[in-house]
Amino acid sequence: MGILEKYGDRIQHHVSKYPDKRSAVMPLLYVVQDEYGWVTPDGIDEVAAILDMDPTQVKSIAGFYTMYSEQPKGKYWLQVCTDLACALRGADKFHEDLKAELGVEEGGTTEDGMFTVEHVMCLAACDKAPMLQCNFHFYEKLDMDKMKALLAEWRAEAAKTST
Ligand code: FES
Numbered sequence: 001m002g003i004l005e006k007y008g009d010r011i012q013h014h015v016s017k018y019p020d021k022r023s024a025v026m027p028l029l030y031v032v033q034d035e036y037g038w039v040t041p042d043g044i045d046e047v048a049a050i051l052d053m054d055p056t057q058v059k060s061i062a063g064f065y066t067m068y069s070e071q072p073k074g075k076y077w078l079q080v081c082t083d084l085a086c087a088l089r090g091a092d093k094f095h096e097d098l099k100a101e102l103g104v105e106e107g108g109t110t111e112d113g114m115f116t117v118e119h120v121m122c123l124a125a126c127d128k129a130p131m132l133q134c135n136f137h138f139y140e141k142l143d144m145d146k147m148k149a150l151l152a153e154w155r156a157e158a159a160k161t162s163t
Pocket of ligand 1: 081083086121122
């Protein structure tokens with residue numbers, strides 16, 4: 001079942017807000033990401049068909065914005081800002097330490113599918129570095145002690161929701 005069959009009302013709500021339905025491309029990409037966990041090639045084709053767009057155009061929009069993932073991700077998608085202002089406040093080391101803690105390379109996902117770590121450009125919280133966003137929520141002024149506590153919290157939360 002495609003997103004149109006499953007989320008017809010939600011899609012219609014987004015499309016109806018704009019005089020040109022192509023303007024709904026970003027909210028529809030969120031629908032795809034919510035449904036599949038990432039922006040899949042089939043999802044891109046679905047959005048293109050719904051909005052009468054070329055799939056290449058839809059793919060280029062998905063590729064431009066860091067909030068869309070074109071790869072499968074872990075349950076918790078950790079995006080560490082390593083842009084200049086954060087780097088000056090220790091973000092590079094924090095990013096390296098986080099990857100080492102989870103045993104992943106850049107962009108990698110832990111074997112249990114829980115965490116994906118990647119670095120991103122400025123998230124506009126430069127004065128609160130090191131910081132990251134996890135599933136679009138900001139966590140700021142981090143160090144590895146705080147990070148380990150958050151990882152434990154998320155693991156516990158995931159264990160609770162999977163039972
Ligand atoms: S440079 Fe990291 S949030 Fe701006």
